[in-house]
Amino acid sequence: MLNRILAATGTLILILAASLPGAQAQETGLLIAGDAVVTGFSGVVEPEKEEPPLAASQVLDETFIDLEGISARINSLAAPGYIWDGRTWYADAYFDIKARDVGQVFGVAIDDDRFPNVYLAASSAYGLYRVMPDADDDGRPERIKVGEPGADWMDGMWGTADETDTKPSQGGPGSIWKVDGKSGKITLFANIAHNGENNLGAGLGNITYVPEFRQLFVSDLSTGLIHRLDMDGVEIEIFDHGVTGRASLEKSPLPFDASNAPDFDSADFDPEDSETWGFADEDRRVYALAFHNGRLYYSVVGESQIWSVGFEEKTGAFLDSARWELDVPERPKKLPVTDMLFTQSGAMVLAQRGDVKSTYDYANFADHGKSRLLRFWLETPQDDPDTPSRWIAKPEEYAVGFNGQERSTNGGVALSDGYDSQGYLDTTSCEASLWTTGENLRDNKPLQETLLLGGSLVIDGLQGMPIRPVKQYEKFNNSPPWASYMFDNDQFNTDLVDEDDKPTPYSDTNTTGWIGDVEILRTGCDGDAVAGGWPEGPFYVSDLPSTDDAAGDGTLPPPSPLPTAPQCAAMTGQFFCDVKTGTWIYDGILRAEPNQIADKVKIVASSPGVSVVGGPLMSYSAPGIRLTLSGGASGQLISTDVCIFDEAESQKGGPFACCKATIAASVPAEACEKAGE
Structure with missing residues (x-):
């Protein structure tokens, strides 16, 4: 049981695992409203310094996944204590999930139990690493740069939970891990397989929980299939977009091709080339998932499209047809949609992630500065028969980060309740906030002097913002995103330098793609949804700081007075x-x-x-x-x-x-x- 009490100490908020003396303890679980589960790369450990010193290339050869590194972290988003103004917020992290237990994970889902449980999906989003047994008697395995017979997965790739059990659970590329919502215990929930064969390396895409069915849906990047699971981790059914989905538009079938499996014993496998990792054909490869109005929506990587499939009302089985929904505009380029959600008001929000990269130095996992956070609305008052899609073709776009074209999302997105005028979570304002994972969020040279007043420039973590303003708004478009909360998922990362005053290769300034997905526990939304509208609540556009459009161009200006970082x-x-x-x-x-x-x-x-x-x-x-x-x-x-x-x-x-x-x-x-x- 975790009883959490927020105690203000100056401007620093501490999380205490204690209960108030004399007060009746209220049993709580791992999560409370406003808590965010954020995934990301766990980091690495370099070899200890020795004499004579190792060359830089030798150091990389002896650098491995940090088993004690954080693969997923639970942060409290309930109490920033100030109105969003773009400054750095040192949010509270109170529960860490390590690579030793779950390996590398991207997708995350939360169920609706009394003590909500967390589910984490194995991922190749941060690279694939294999090693040979120790050959030089230094107590460490040997990294490989191409496939070799006898190699195995690097420790920390897929995780091994249940260490207290006599037979620990061994994870793999198809693993889904469950974090118990009451005790925090981590167990292996399921290993996704097809025709008796486990996922061979490409890993899983994303995962979503559907409360209407009390089931989990997960996408498999190796086969391109969507798997439907019950709450015991047992597979109920699969859906094959490459065959069933494409047939709905009379497209030629693209069945699963088992011969595309990665050959880890051959030099054809290259840890720095994702084309050798065994991904399903991109036109059958499914990634993001979201349930809305009785249909499961999913993204297809190849043509950057959104599709949906319905369910048989009596049995809950997948229907034998699917529906194309829309093409995601290829601006500035075609990128995979890795996460998606629907608001109660009917908006569809899509988060892209940069193209897959994998560098030998572990620094870069995705291209930076091109991935967008988009919002689509249905055509109103009804579907226009002269357009191919039910959705308005041109999406709206949120500004994510201050740098470049404000396209710094890392591919995760989640809804949360709003915040009151004092900067505390307001559970009566349903879906007032939108959060996305991102990197280098406050890095902008022209605005540097102003931004420095509000804290660190290099933030890899989350950006939260009012859900209404988008770049396309003529006024109060929140671009740059001054109306935002921004915090680093590694709140103790200050971009350490080594003894020679040279930036480490793993500082925030040098890494890309280290942050993954996000899911937030929030209160339910009461009342009827209004198509194209928003539920009313405090702290929307009219409540944003500095709403005077001094520039006259519809750009929301910097807050006045300028933000100052919380100083302890x-x-x-x-x-x-x-x-x-x-x-x-x-x-x-x-x-x-x-x-x-x-x-x-x-x-x-x-x-x-x-x-x-x-x-x-x-x-x-x-x-x-x-x-x-x-x-x-x-x-x-x-x-x-x-x-x-x-x-x-x-x-x-x-x-x-x-x-x-x-x-x-x-x-x-x-x-x-x-x-x-």
């Missing part, structure tokens, strides 16, 4: 010119809130060329510690990320409280002259 620490000091080196040096004192329990500080200057003397990890003691920054160029705005924490708590392996702040300062504009020059 402060730094005071000044710049001085070091005439010996001709560089500006910042000499200051870092102080945390008086009630902050901490003995360690991780501090990183994320601006180019700037380093922390003695960092990045330093001992901390009240009332503060001395801090020195060097390398700032004249006139440069430098940003420093700080995480102050209790080292003992951090070493327990679970989430821990982090007093996190972003501190910005401007280097004097005049040049610092070196003595004698």
